[in-house]
Amino acid sequence: MSTLCEQDVATNPSPFVRVVMRPMTKLLNPLVGRLAGRRHFNMAAKIHHRGRRSGRLYVTPATARLNGDSFWVSLTFGSGSDWCRNVLAAGGCTITWHGEDYRTANPVVVPRAEALRRAGRAFKRRERVMMRAIGVRDFLRLDVLTTA
Numbered sequence: 001m002s003t004l005c006e007q008d009v010a011t012n013p014s015p016f017v018r019v020v021m022r023p024m025t026k027l028l029n030p031l032v033g034r035l036a037g038r039r040h041f042n043m044a045a046k047i048h049h050r051g052r053r054s055g056r057l058y059v060t061p062a063t064a065r066l067n068g069d070s071f072w073v074s075l076t077f078g079s080g081s082d083w084c085r086n087v088l089a090a091g092g093c094t095i096t097w098h099g100e101d102y103r104t105a106n107p108v109v110v111p112r113a114e115a116l117r118r119a120g121r122a123f124k125r126r127e128r129v130m131m132r133a134i135g136v137r138d139f140l141r142l143d144v145l146t147t148a
Contacts, residue, residue: 010080011109011137036061037096046096047073051082052089063131064095065122066144071095071104072119073140074131079109084140092142104142115139 037046045064050057060083063074073095075084087093092105110118115138116128123131 011078012080039099047083048094049083049086050090052086064097066097067119067122069144071142072115072122074136075138075140076136079138100147102147103145105145106143108141110139110141112137
């Protein structure tokens, strides 16, 4: 099982995300989920993961970028979100991005400052500004194993 991060403390979403964005996810996730991962839809990737208790397969849209041989996924809802905990418990997931499936492993939660220092150029300037504005605190880094 992968470690969460140096301090092993799950982060919660910012107040803005809890109050404004979380209620909208029931409406927006189905729409974004249909488009996520497609070749010409850069906004979101599809994170394919298995429930750590149920064993059920889930697909979650999330902002992710490939930088070198690692994916960096913005943890808008914090490292305590169910999908992030599932990926950490499983030791990886499959990410559909730009129309391709990538098997990943070795998930690690990385603080925003370090993530943007290491992979910031993979995110457009307006994305970095928006992440800071809505209070994204952490990213999930995953090593790419193979491309399907």
